[in-house]
Every structure is written in C-alpha cells, then in structure tokens.
Amino acid sequence: SQQGEEDPQALSIQEGENATMNCSYKTSINNLQWYRQNSGRGLVHLILIRSNEREKHSGRLRVTLDTSKKSSSLLITASRAADTASYFCATDRGGANSKLTFGKGITLSVRP
Amino acid sequence: EPEVTQTPSHQVTQMGQExxxxxxxxxxxxxxxxxxxxxxxxxxxxxxxxNNEISEKSEIFDDQFSVERPDGSNFTLKIRSTKLEDSAMYFCASSEWSGQGKLFFGSGTQLSVL
Structure with missing residues (x-):
C-alpha cells in the first residue's frame, strides 16, 4: 500500500532559517498534499501538487515532486516561531474511492 | 472560511460502552x-x-464501527463496544471532490476509553 514517509522525524531551527522536509512514497499517485497540525488540533491543508507538476509555490512554501524517485519536499523559507507544528505529507491515488494516506509527520520547532 | 465542526471535543467512556x-x-x-x-x-x-454509502474502509474499521448521515448535515461515527485501544483523536474531514482536492478537517474528538 502507498505510504508517505517523512524525514527527518524532528527538525529544530532558528527563526529566519529555512526548513526543508522530505517525503517518500511507494506507489503511483494522483497528487501529494502537505498538511500542518498544531498540537492537539486538526490538520490544515497547506499545498497540493499534482503528479504532472514538478514544483509549486504558495507564499513562503515551496513544494517539489519527483515522481521518478517517488519523493517530495516542502521548503518553508524565512521560518517564524509560529511555524512550529507537525507537518504531514499525504498521498492521493485519485479515482472514485480516493483517500489520503498520511505519513508519520515531522515535528518542526522554530526557536525565536 | 467554512469549517468542519466536531462534537464533543473530548469524550470519556468506559470500556464496552457505545x-x-x-x-x-x-x-x-x-x-x-x-x-x-x-x-x-x-x-x-x-x-x-x-452518496450515503461507504466508499472504502480500512482494516481498523471492523464490525464495531459504523457511520451514518442521518440528515442533510450530520455525519456520525459510532463505536458499538469501545476497547482501550480505541483511545485516540478522531478527525472528521470533508471534500468537494474525490481524488482532486484537499480535505478540510475538523478539530477532532479526543476519545478516552477507561
């Protein structure tokens, strides 16, 4: 079964630095999405990249997708303390019975 | 922005309860x-x-679990006889399309089975 696996599992950086998080998966996908979760809260969608796209930007977020390597990366530029959260990649195989399959997540700590 | 609403935010129950x-x-x-x-x-x-029926379910979703859309707005998850290992945060999500769009998640219900 397809599965998103993020690395590193935890990342601690200084405010202002860039944070790069990686995700690998196993099977073909329709799209890959990144979500953010603040402690004890629900998941919030950040960005979606389709299988025929290679790079996408949204504000301080940049996501890349390499379908040949079955991997994606999420870059947060100029990080802020408020970016501290867990980040999950999720893969969607598409189709009528589509569902998202989440990875284990990356805990990002941004030190002020 | 519209949001998914979940209630209760916390639920404590005894093992075996629904x-x-x-x-x-x-x-x-x-x-x-x-x-x-x-x-x-x-x-x-x-x-x-x-469309008022289950599209897909995981191995976790055994006979103790059921879902229902009793009216035009609510979507419920029932656990018939709770076990200790059912303790978790349960998230509801919805989307406009299948396979093409993002999911909107609720804030979750923290279920504690004692």
Whole structure:
C-alpha cells in the first residue's frame, strides 16, 4: 500500500532559517498534499501538487515532486516561531474511492 | 472560511460502552471521511463515505464501527463496544471532490476509553 514517509522525524531551527522536509512514497499517485497540525488540533491543508507538476509555490512554501524517485519536499523559507507544528505529507491515488494516506509527520520547532 | 465542526471535543467512556462522535461537514461537500490519530502516531484512515454509502474502509474499521448521515448535515461515527485501544483523536474531514482536492478537517474528538 502507498505510504508517505517523512524525514527527518524532528527538525529544530532558528527563526529566519529555512526548513526543508522530505517525503517518500511507494506507489503511483494522483497528487501529494502537505498538511500542518498544531498540537492537539486538526490538520490544515497547506499545498497540493499534482503528479504532472514538478514544483509549486504558495507564499513562503515551496513544494517539489519527483515522481521518478517517488519523493517530495516542502521548503518553508524565512521560518517564524509560529511555524512550529507537525507537518504531514499525504498521498492521493485519485479515482472514485480516493483517500489520503498520511505519513508519520515531522515535528518542526522554530526557536525565536 | 467554512469549517468542519466536531462534537464533543473530548469524550470519556468506559470500556464496552457505545460512543457516537458527531461531525458537521462543510455544506456543499460530497465526500466525508473519518481518520484517527493515536497519541504521537500517524493519522490513520478509517472510512470514506459518498452518496450515503461507504466508499472504502480500512482494516481498523471492523464490525464495531459504523457511520451514518442521518440528515442533510450530520455525519456520525459510532463505536458499538469501545476497547482501550480505541483511545485516540478522531478527525472528521470533508471534500468537494474525490481524488482532486484537499480535505478540510475538523478539530477532532479526543476519545478516552477507561
């Protein structure tokens, strides 16, 4: 079964630095999405990249997708303390019975 | 922005009891989901629901679980006889389309089975 696996599992950086998080998966996908979760809260969608796209930007977020390597990366530029959260990649195989399959997540700590 | 609403935010129950977790998806969404997250672990898919029937369910979603859309707005998850290992955060989500769009998640119901 397809599965998103993020690395590193935890990342601690200084405010202002860039944070790069990686995700690998196993099977073909329709799209890959990144979500953010603040402690004890629900998941919030950040960005979606389709299988025929290679790079996408949204504000301080940049996501890349390499379908040949079955991997994606999420870059947060100029990080802020408020970016501290867990980040999950999720893969969607598409189709009528589509569902998202989440990875284990990356805990990002941004030190002020 | 429209949001998915879940109630209650916390539910404490005794092992063997039935619980019903409630969700109000975004009004124009057609696809509904339940996920759960055991503390510190990954978010796991339980079930997807479309057109008043289950589209897909995971191995976790055994005969003790059921979902229902009793009216035009609510979407419920029932656990018939709770076990200790059912303790988790349960998230409801909805989306406009299948396979093409993002999911909107509720804030979750923290279920504690004692």
């Amino acid at each position: 619980v019903i977790l409630r969700c109000v998806p975004i009004s124009n969404h057609l696809y509904f989901y339940w996920y759960r997250q055991i503390l510190g672990q990954k978010v796991e898919f339980l079930v997807s629901f479309y």
